Amino acid sequence: MKNYMWDKIKNNFHYFVNFYFIACCLACALVTLLPWWPSTIFLVIPKYILLFAPRRLLFLALLVLLFLWNNLSKIQKYSLPLLFFISIKYLDFGMNFNPNNIVEEHKIVKIITANIGEGGQVKKIKLLLKYYQPDILLLQDANSISLKKIDIDYMFFECVGELCILSKHPFERTNQLSRALVGGWGNFAVFYKLYLGENTLNIANVHLQSVHSLLVDIQKGSVNFSDIVQLEDNKRIETGILSSWIKYEPYSLIVGDFNMPIEENIYQENFSMINNALSDVGIGFNDTIRIDGLSLRIDHILFSNQFDLIDAQVIESLGGDHLPVMVSLIIK
Structure with missing residues (x-):
């Protein structure tokens, strides 16, 4: 037995x-x-x-x-x-090493992007600018920040709603896209031409559709399928516009909070053929948001083929739930 x-x-x-x-x-x-x-x-x-x-x-x-x-x-x-x-x-563990050698300094542009909502601190932004000395700092969720108080070395700055830019080089705003296109409020993209010596760069500072409300509804078990359809449509419209823009604009970058990891099918449909800095040379875990046990890369810097990549990394927190991304590019 x-x-x-x-x-x-x-x-x-x-x-x-x-x-x-x-x-x-x-x-x-x-x-x-x-x-x-x-x-x-x-x-x-x-x-x-x-x-x-x-x-x-x-x-x-x-x-x-x-x-x-x-x-x-x-x-x-x-x-x-x-x-x-x-x-x-x-x-999202990266094992991509930098294949490029350092070139003349005047051919390099350094860019930092950061979503500073949920606790971003001005004093930490000042330290970041002083230590890393980027050519351009792009901020999202920055409507409460007074750029005039940040750093005198960055003479050129502007905020359009929650999307802000600080630059050592002159720029002009060429366009902005409102979420009114998809039934929302605020801007999801602001476009600039930045004049860096003899080079002109095209930059889109973006903060794309958030899925936070859907995730909350999933946790509560009260998902509305009409809201899901609207959310997916909005994301496809936003990413489709940006994908078309970068394909036809030389020396162009899409920078900011995409609110989507690279594994999402909508990202793959629109951005899979575009260079992603952290995907190309990021080493180790490159999470850009850490909150409530969630560690994920949803902030990206995409760039056209007129650049070569020197370095890309996630750097220390500015006090919010997002981590900044810093990229150094060679202008061909």
């Missing part, structure tokens, strides 16, 4: 291990396919859950399989390295 019970327990445990392994494989497959998920309304909720859930959970789930090593089949053991690779990729 004891042998029978023991055999039954072992068989049940074996079934559990197989089920758990299959569940881990399915989770890895889902996150791998995220960039190519079809645009179906019924997949939007699981898409955002996978995009904005704490990503370390998948890696921790795979660690459990190491404790079950002796109960895994040979094929399952051979599959584990691939599963761990997928989980680390899902964590």
Whole structure:
């Protein structure tokens, strides 16, 4: 009787291990396919859950399989390295090293972008400018900031709503796009021509559609599908406009808070063929937002092919929930 019970327990445990392994494989497959998920309304909720859930959970789930090593089949053991690779990729761990050599200083432009909402501090912005000396600082959620108090070296500055620019070089605003286009308020993009010596750069400072309200509704279990349709349409309109702009404007950059990771299908549809600084040379974990257990890269600097990339990194916090991104580019 004891042998029978023991055999039954072992068989049940074996079934559990197989089920758990299959569940881990399915989770890895889902996150791998995220960039190519079809645009179906019924997949939007699981898409955002996978995009904005704490990503370390998948890696921790795979660690459990190491404790079950002796109960895994040979094929399952051979599959584990691939599963761990997928989980680390899902964590957005970069291993891209800089291929470019330093060139003459006058050909380099340094840009910093930062969303300074939720606690950004003026004194930390001053220290950032003093230490890194960027040519251009682009801010989002900056409507409460008085740029005149930040740094006298940055003679050229402007705020259009919550989108602000500080520059060592003269610029002119060429356009601005209001969320009234998508039934909202405020601007989601402001465009500039910046005159850096003999070079003219085209820059879009952006703060794209947020998904925060949808994530809150998902947590409450009170999702309105008409709101989902509107949200997805808004994001496609905003990203579509910016994607078209950068493709036809030479020496152009899209900089700011995109509110979307690179794995999102809407990002892939519109920006996958455009250079992303942190994706190209970012090393290690390049999270740009850390809040409530969420660590994610949703702030980006995209640039056209008229630039070469020297360096890209996430730098220290300015006091808010976003981390600034700094990029150094060679003007060809």
